[in-house]
Structures are given as structure tokens and as C-alpha cells.
Amino acid sequence: MLLDAKDLGYRELNERIKAAEGDCRVVGCCGQRFIAAGLREKTVAIDGIPGNALGAYLDGAKIVTSANAQDAVGDTMNDGSIIVHGNIGDAAGYAMRGGRIFVKGNAGYRAGIHMKEYHDKVPVMIIGGSAGSFLGEYQAGGVIVVLGLGGKPRSGRIVGNFPCTGMHGGKLFLRSCEGAEKVVFPPNLLVRRAEESDLDCVRAELEEYCKVFGYDLGEVLRPGFMVVTPGSHDPYKQMYVAN
Amino acid sequence: MSIEGQVRIPSGCAIAAVISKEGRRMSGAKIVESMKPMHDRSNGLGGGFAAYGIYPAYRDYYALHMFFDDRAARKNCEVFLKERFEIVGSEIMPTRKIPAITDEPVIWRYFVDPLKSVLASLQVDEKEFVARTVMEINTRMHGAYVFSSGKNMGAFKAVGFPEDVGVFYRLDEYEGYCWTAHGRYPTNTPGWWGGAHPFTLLDCSVVHNGEISSYDANRRFIEMFGYKCTLQTDTEVITYIMDYLLRVQKLTLREAASVIAAPFWSTIEAVEDEREREKLKFLRTAFPSLLITGPFSIVFGYDGGLMALNDRLKLRSMVAGEKDDCVFIASEEAAIRVMEPDAENIYAPAGGEPVIVEVKEGAY
Numbered sequence: 001m002l003l004d005a006k007d008l009g010y011r012e013l014n015e016r017i018k019a020a021e022g023d024c025r026v027v028g029c030c031g032q033r034f035i036a037a038g039l040r041e042k043t044v045a046i047d048g049i050p051g052n053a054l055g056a057y058l059d060g061a062k063i064v065t066s067a068n069a070q071d072a073v074g075d076t077m078n079d080g081s082i083i084v085h086g087n088i089g090d091a092a093g094y095a096m097r098g099g100r101i102f103v104k105g106n107a108g109y110r111a112g113i114h115m116k117e118y119h120d121k122v123p124v125m126i127i128g129g130s131a132g133s134f135l136g137e138y139q140a141g142g143v144i145v146v147l148g149l150g151g152k153p154r155s156g157r158i159v160g161n162f163p164c165t166g167m168h169g170g171k172l173f174l175r176s177c178e179g180a181e182k183v184v185f186p187p188n189l190l191v192r193r194a195e196e197s198d199l200d201c202v203r204a205e206l207e208e209y210c211k212v213f214g215y216d217l218g219e220v221l222r223p224g225f226m227v228v229t230p231g232s233h234d235p236y237k238q239m240y241v242a243n
Numbered sequence: 244m245s246i247e248g249q250v251r252i253p254s255g256c257a258i259a260a261v262i263s264k265e266g267r268r269m270s271g272a273k274i275v276e277s278m279k280p281m282h283d284r285s286n287g288l289g290g291g292f293a294a295y296g297i298y299p300a301y302r303d304y305y306a307l308h309m310f311f312d313d314r315a316a317r318k319n320c321e322v323f324l325k326e327r328f329e330i331v332g333s334e335i336m337p338t339r340k341i342p343a344i345t346d347e348p349v350i351w352r353y354f355v356d357p358l359k360s361v362l363a364s365l366q367v368d369e370k371e372f373v374a375r376t377v378m379e380i381n382t383r384m385h386g387a388y389v390f391s392s393g394k395n396m397g398a399f400k401a402v403g404f405p406e407d408v409g410v411f412y413r414l415d416e417y418e419g420y421c422w423t424a425h426g427r428y429p430t431n432t433p434g435w436w437g438g439a440h441p442f443t444l445l446d447c448s449v450v451h452n453g454e455i456s457s458y459d460a461n462r463r464f465i466e467m468f469g470y471k472c473t474l475q476t477d478t479e480v481i482t483y484i485m486d487y488l489l490r491v492q493k494l495t496l497r498e499a500a501s502v503i504a505a506p507f508w509s510t511i512e513a514v515e516d517e518r519e520r521e522k523l524k525f526l527r528t529a530f531p532s533l534l535i536t537g538p539f540s541i542v543f544g545y546d547g548g549l550m551a552l553n554d555r556l557k558l559r560s561m562v563a564g565e566k567d568d569c570v571f572i573a574s575e576e577a578a579i580r581v582m583e584p585d586a587e588n589i590y591a592p593a594g595g596e597p598v599i600v601e602v603k604e605g606a607y
Contacts, residue, residue: 010283031280031577049577051280068589070575071560089576089591090560108591109557133557133594160593161510184513 005029010051017044026050031070036063039080052089055082058099071108074101077123083212090132093125096142100205101125104213105150109160110134115170117141124205128213129153130179133160140169143202147220148177159183164228172228173202175220185228194227256440256452257284257405257426258561259573260542261582262549266606267568268296271414273582274422278405280577281426284452289427289439290408291400293448293544294419296607298395304331304354305373305445308391308398309380310436311349316386323384327376328355336412343407348436352397370445370490375469377444382471388437393446393546395607400425400439408439420607421549423542425450438474442482446546449485451478452574453539453559464532477539484533485543496543496550500597501526503535504555542572548601557594564589570600 029048538558
């Protein structure tokens with residue numbers, strides 16, 4: 001079903017998406033917020049620029065957006081997938097605890113802040129280009145991957161300052177490409193070369209990512225990855241009280 | 244009712260800006276339109292615009308835009324102005340009556356030239372004299388408030404949503420080479436026209452999305468140099484800091500950006516170029532009280548250019564894009580797309596990374 005978002009407020013647009021039978025395509029989108037928030041099924045394709053909190057609380061639906069997305073993509077999402085063919089703004093995947101976010105381009109600041117996991121709910125975010133500062137801040141679970149495809153980033157590094165600050169769970173993978181060697185991590189983290197087996201937790205997603213955006217999986221995997229995890233199971237106990 | 248200055252006002256907000264590097268003058272219609280997709284970032288308690296290049300016929304005169312409580316306040320203020328300036332133009336601000344904008348004060352504009360005899364007796368330059376006069380009116384003259392005081396530029400602001408404020412002030416009838424815009428979301432305020440953005444002094448204007456936590460430290464420092472923060476809003480203090488760093492201390496824009504959004508010491512230490520590293524160290528050490536902490540994204544407008552800047556932690560969103568001779572800045576990409584659907588090179592500047600756009604020499 002085709003929905004023209006022109007002159008529609010976010011509330012009305014979302015009501016129409018919900019009411020639509022089956023999949024829908026939104027055209028002329030310009031800044032409407034909360035698109036597909038909490039949606040459980042169907043695929044929503046978007047042309048134009050969706051507003052903040054695209055797919056917030058997403059619960060199983062699939063969102064495909066053809067250009068850039070703004071801030072807080074997939075805020076607190078639980079399940080489903082969000083595929084962005086451009087860049088994403090700040091704080092993508094804020095506190096997500098399930099589902100997939102695939103970004104072809106770059107991520108802004110604080111991507112994956114407070115990501116978490118619970119038993120079989122393990123969120124995965126794959127960023128095709130580079131990521132801004134505070135990537136994976138306070139990460140408590142889930143997997144973040146930065147591929148550094150698409151040329152040398154503006155800053156010369158594929159991740160900005162202070163990545164993984166406050167990390168206490170989950171994993172961050174950085175593809176070993178130009179601009180990866182200059183990324184500086186704070187203390188209390190374990191940064192090492194990823195073994196084949198390390199990548200098992202994200203191999204299926206990488207395969208899908210390459211299929212969606214037309215990359216060759218072998219080429220993407222060839223240079224190998226660095227993997228970052230918390231240094232211990234309770235890395236910050238010294239910061240508060242001895243217990 | 245308490246007016247602003249008696250109540251502290253935190254704010255959320257939306258900003259947008261467009262500038263033509265060729266100095267091509269554009270109607271205000273587009274920038275007003277750009278605020279519509281960001282409607283929910285404001286709450287109707289303030290909207291405003293700054294426009295550069297709009298008064299070419301009066302380009303050599305200071306354009307004073309003023310709010311008055313009533314006719315008596317205006318008459319009283321005019322007596323004061325006549326003692327200090329030659330008033331070459333004086334008129335009521337043209338506005339449209341619309342239901343969305345109510346309770347307007349008396350809004351007037353004057354085109355003025357400082358009296359040479361007064362300048363000579365005070366032994367100050369023209370800009371300093373105008374700045375002092377603005378401070379004096381805004382702090383001492385009851386019922387009168389100067390909200391714009393630059394040459395060939397003007398601020399237009401009100402209580403209301405920005406898209407309505409633009410219609411109210413008939414901005415579609417002005418043409419400028421640079422426009423900045425603001426939609427305000429104060430959360431605890433009586434709301435007053437003077438408290439809307441942009442905040443201006445001389446040709447400097449600031450629109451600001453954020454809530455700075457260093458307000459008092461900054462205010463205490465800047466008030467030592469004759470500035471008076473009358474409204475308790477953080478944007479006002481940013482305006483005065485920029486005026487002080489650029490006009491008084493004669494820093495470059497980039498240096499001023501390194502003062503207010505100074506990099507962390509660890510980031511400075513990692514700078515490879517020694518000269519650059521020493522410079523950053525010096526600026527942080529020389530002006531520690533002008534470091535602005537807490538979230539902000541601002542567009543700073545001035546005669547012939549603009550600078551967009553985020554706080555060093557980038558706690559507010561801001562994107563930039565361009566098309567032909569124009570550069571666009573906004574809190575959200577959607578706003579840029581409204582102004583120019585085919586905008587290119589859309590990117591989000593890093594925290595503390597100034598985006599400076601200047602109009603080519605002689606074109607404004």
C-alpha cells in the first residue's frame with residue numbers, strides 16, 4: 001500500500017501505517033517522528049527523510065529507508081530490523097535489546113549507547129562507514145560492528161573519541177581497515193584481534209548485511225577484525241564501593 | 244507575572260540557517276518553511292529569525308529593533324536616543340495580524356547614526372558606543388528593550404511558533420543573503436518576546452538549541468567587562484562571550500570556537516601538530532571561564548558569514564548540507580530538505596568542530 005506522507009503529521013502518518021493491510025511504502029516523508037514505533041509485523045519502506053526515533057520500540061517489523069535517517073533510530077527496539085541506505089544521526093539503537101540495525105553509511109555520536117541483551121535477545125548493529133564519538137557508550141550487551149567501508153572518513157578514523165566508555169557487556173568489532181589503527185580505547189577494556197570463532201556470533205548478520213547492500217562477504221571479512229570486550233565481568237567496581 | 248530575568252529558563256529548541264556564499268539575497272519564505280517539520284521541537288513559547296543584508300538602503304546605519312511596553316515608554320526612549328544618535332529613519336515594524344500571534348508589545352525600528360560629538364566626548368569607538376547604549380536601555384529603561392542593533396541586519400522574534408512568527412513579521416517580503424531561525428521550547432517560563440531567540444548585539448546573533456550548565460560561571464566572568472545579562476538565559480551569555488572574544492579580544496572565529504567548546508585535555512594531548520596543540524592549550528588556559536559546558540548547538544551569525552558549532556560532547560543534533568552557492572544548517576535534515584530537496588554533502592559536524600561559511604568579499 002502506498003502512503004503519501006506530504007503534509008501529514010507524525011500521528012496521522014503512523015495511524016495510517018498501522019491501519020494499512022500488509023506491507024506499505026511511505027513516500028514524501030519529511031521529518032515525521034516515531035515512524036512504525038512499536039510495530040510488530042509488516043514491512044515499511046520509506047522514501048524521503050524519516051524523523052527522529054524511527055522504529056522506536058520496534059517489535060518485529062522491518063523498516064527499509066532509502067536515504068538518511070535522523071537521531072535515535074531504533075530507540076529501545078525489541079525485535080525486527082531497520083535497514084538504512086544512507087547515514088544515521090546520533091544515539092542510534094539507544095538501549096536496544098533485540099533486532100538488527102543495518103546502516104550503509106556513517107553513524108553519528110553515541111551509536112549503540114546502552115545496548116543490552118537478555119538470553120536469546122541479542123541486538124546487532126552494523127555500521128558500514130564510520131561512527132562518531134562515544135560509540136557503544138555504557139554498552140551492556142549485544143554486538144556492534146563498524147566496517148569502515150566507503151573510503152577514508154572525514155576525521156581520518158573509523159571511530160571518533162572515547163569509544164566503549166563505561167562498557168560492561170557485549171562486543172564491539174572494528175574491521176581492520178585504514179583508519180581503524182588510530183582508534184584509542186579507554187582503559188579497562190580487552191582489545192584484541194578477533195579469532196574466526198569470535199565472529200560466529202555475527203556471521204549470519206554480516207552475510208545478510210552484504211546481501212542487502214551488495215557487498216562481497218569474502219572481501220568484507222578479508223582484513224580481519226579487532227574485538228573489544230569489557231576487561232572483566234565487573235570492570236567498574238573500584239569506581240563506586242568495594243563489594 | 245514574573246517576566247524573564249526573574250525566572251530561570253531551560254530550553255530544548257530547533258535551529259536552522261541558510262547562507263549564500265555569493266551574497267545572493269533570498270526571501271525569508273524558505274527559512275520560515277524549514278521550521279515546519281521541526282514543529283515539535285518548539286512549544287509555541289518563542290520563535291525568531293535573524294536576517295543579514297535586508298536593509299541595503301540603510302546599510303551605513305545601525306538598525307535598532309525595539310519592543311516597548313507602551314507609547315509612553317517609546318516616547319521616553321526616543322528622547323534618550325535623540326541625545327545620542329541622529330535618527331535617519333523611524334517607523335512601526337510592519338506586521339500581519341494573525342490569530343497565532345497575540346499580545347504583541349509596541350514594536351518599532353530606528354535607523355540611527357551615533358552623534359560624532361558624543362563619540363568624541365566619550366572617547367570610544369562607534370561599536371562600543373552602540374553596545375553600551377543597548378546595555379543601558381535594556382538594563383535601566385523600564386518598558387524598553389533593544390532586540391537587534393546591527394547594520395544591514397535585523398532580528399525578528401516573538402512568543403509563538405517560528406512558522407507563525409515568520410508570517411507575523413512578513414519575512415517573505417525581506418531579502419537577505421543569510422538567515423538563521425529558532426523555535427523555542429522553554430520548559431518553565433512565563434514567556435516574553437525579548438526572551439525568544441535570536442539574541443543579538445551589534446551584528447552578532449545567536450540561535451541556540453540546548454541548555455548550558457556553565458551559565459553562572461560564564462556570566463560572572465563576562466559581566467566584569469561591562470556586559471549585563473538581563474534575562475538569565477544561556478543564549479544571551481553566549482552572544483556576549485562571542486562579542487567579547489571576537490570584537491574585544493580579536494580572536495578568529497576558529498579560536499573563539501576552541502575557547503567555548505575547548506577539546507578535552509586528552510584530545511589536545513593527542514593533537515599531532517605541535518603549534519596547533521600549543522595554541523589549544525593556550526586558549527583553554529587563557530579563557531577557562533569562557534568554556535561552555537552542557538549541551539548546545541548554535542548558529543552564530545555576523546556581518547558576512549555564519550558559524551555553526553556543537554558542544555564538545557555533541558549533546559545536541561546538527562546537520563549541514565550544501566547546494567550551489569548555499570550552505571544549510573539545521574537541527575534536523577528534514578528542515579534542510581524543505582529548503583533544498585536536492586541538498587548535497589549532508590553531514591553532521593563533530594562536537595566542537597566549527598562550520599564557518601563566509602560570503603565572498605564585497606558581495607554583501
